Amino acid sequence: MKKIKIIADISSNHRGDIRIAKKMIAKAASLGIDCVKFQSWQAKNLNKSGKFDYPSTYERHKKTELSDENHFELISCCKKYNVEFLTTCFDPGRIDFLASLGLKSIKVASPDCGSTTLIKKLMSRFETLIISTGMSTEDEIASTIRLLGSHDYVLLHCVSLYPTPLDKCNISRIGWLRKMGAKRVGFSDHSHGSEAAMAAMSMDIELLEKHFTLDRRWPGKDQKMSSTPSTFSKIIAWRSVCEKVYGTENPALSAEEARLKSIYTGKWGNNK
Numbered sequence: 001m002k003k004i005k006i007i008a009d010i011s012s013n014h015r016g017d018i019r020i021a022k023k024m025i026a027k028a029a030s031l032g033i034d035c036v037k038f039q040s041w042q043a044k045n046l047n048k049s050g051k052f053d054y055p056s057t058y059e060r061h062k063k064t065e066l067s068d069e070n071h072f073e074l075i076s077c078c079k080k081y082n083v084e085f086l087t088t089c090f091d092p093g094r095i096d097f098l099a100s101l102g103l104k105s106i107k108v109a110s111p112d113c114g115s116t117t118l119i120k121k122l123m124s125r126f127e128t129l130i131i132s133t134g135m136s137t138e139d140e141i142a143s144t145i146r147l148l149g150s151h152d153y154v155l156l157h158c159v160s161l162y163p164t165p166l167d168k169c170n171i172s173r174i175g176w177l178r179k180m181g182a183k184r185v186g187f188s189d190h191s192h193g194s195e196a197a198m199a200a201m202s203m204d205i206e207l208l209e210k211h212f213t214l215d216r217r218w219p220g221k222d223q224k225m226s227s228t229p230s231t232f233s234k235i236i237a238w239r240s241v242c243e244k245v246y247g248t249e250n251p252a253l254s255a256e257e258a259r260l261k262s263i264y265t266g267k268w269g270n271n272k
Helices: 018-031 054-063 068-081 092-100 116-123 138-148 173-179 195-201 229-246 255-264
Strands: 005-011 035-040 084-089 105-108 128-132 152-158 185-189 207-211
Touching (some): 005 018, 018 035, 068 084, 068 092, 084 092, 138 152, 152 173, 173 185, 185 195, 195 229, 207 229
Parallel strands (some): 005 035, 005 207, 105 128, 152 185, 185 207
């Protein structure tokens, strides 16, 4: 079993305050989290479909928009605490800047699982794409797998309900993604608590992503569905258990079991 990479999705929970963002990075590192993720949007480019109330949407996103300088500061902070920096790219116009940061991996949000133009451009600039599949149909996922081809990627099972009730987490789809041809799979968990994440970790996933906050009472639309450090502590501890018990498919008997075999074989039956 490969070590499961655990990503704390800070998202916009920093509330536009770089000091809070750095505090969250430090706390994540102290818990043993491997990677922290942000969102690299530009508010002016987030309403291309015209489906949203632009003034209110713009203000909310503008408040938590990360400037170029913010990106440099956060990457430096991640290096200080030895955690990986990851971010979501929403806009093709932001790709060149994000690629200039030296990132090997980039995140693609669920609504863009079928965004062919965006994914193609990201493939040309980043070694690994991490793509959530919430809201995506079977045909869309199959098309994306074909598009990705031999490129390195991780497909994350995801249910785009915030929060996701446990009875709608449907982690069986992790195995289904493998059957669809996904080379590497993971789980983007939007449920409360640690239960769904812990169940998914027993399915040999490579990556677990979960929203992270220091206080669910903070203002912001993602805070209440995010997980606190105490929940992440349980998940980190469970990862160690999974790695310990998973073992290998090697059918060879251990020395201890072979010794017992020599004692007990034939004791009750003749084994002939």
